[in-house]
Amino acid sequence: MKNLDTAFSALADPTRRAILARLALGEATVMELAEPFEMSQPAVSRHLKVLEGAGLIIRRVDGTKRPCRLAPEAVGEIDQWLNRLREAMARNYDRLDRVLAEIEKPTGDQQP
Amino acid sequence: MKNLDTAFSALADPTRRAILARLALGEATVMELAEPFEMSQPAVSRHLKVLEGAGLIIRRVDGTKRPCRLAPEAVGEIDQWLNRLREAMARNYDRLDRVLAEIEKPTGDQQP
DNA sequence: TCTTTATATAGCAAGATGGTTATATAAAGG
């Protein structure tokens, strides 16, 4: 579950969420992204690296610039996981059932 | 944006997601949650504290036990944020504004 | 009361994170 790890932890930082919000308006270069934040360019570069690593943004090369944009497909896995969780929550809420159903707990790996 | 910070970073940990997945089956005590993981009880207690802080679980008191269960309302804010992001992504994708830039395949990049 | 059970807290070490400044690289433009 490395993907969910990196995706959720990428989203855990407010600066990175703000960067994504900015990219929701359209493509932007590193300097354009850095400007609104009171933060050095290297710091923004590293945030972008994290976002790219999480598959949340993609970049192209345009001369010396590296414009970033959102990577739509990345949200899918997150959504899927949250959907399952939300369903489970609704189910528990509806049934008001605090009884343990069957517990399926293998070795070290976990899956919803 | 503290709520989103704590919620997303709570979800960033695989153990905590596994705990939520377990709670999706129904209420469970700390020891019940600790058992499937090869992890000490204090470690699990602290994970639960994080999840509670993020509003993702709630606990009641039952003698010496503190059974946990999912807190359905917590997912709302996360969903809301992700929805806005997803919409923006879809919008960008529809407009194909990146194609307007130009057609280029520079270096090894990722694209569906 | 004394012991057991369930959970929480304290204190520590290793590693991750997020910021900084200084420097490297690489394309663009004179």
Place this chain on the structure above:
DNA sequence: CCTTTATATAACCATCTTGCTATATAAAGA
């Protein structure tokens, strides 16, 4: 060429995270 512009990388530092063990607390049970 040399300089500027755009971005990346390195080195450093402070803080947070996550695991551990040992201990505290509090209810239950003998």
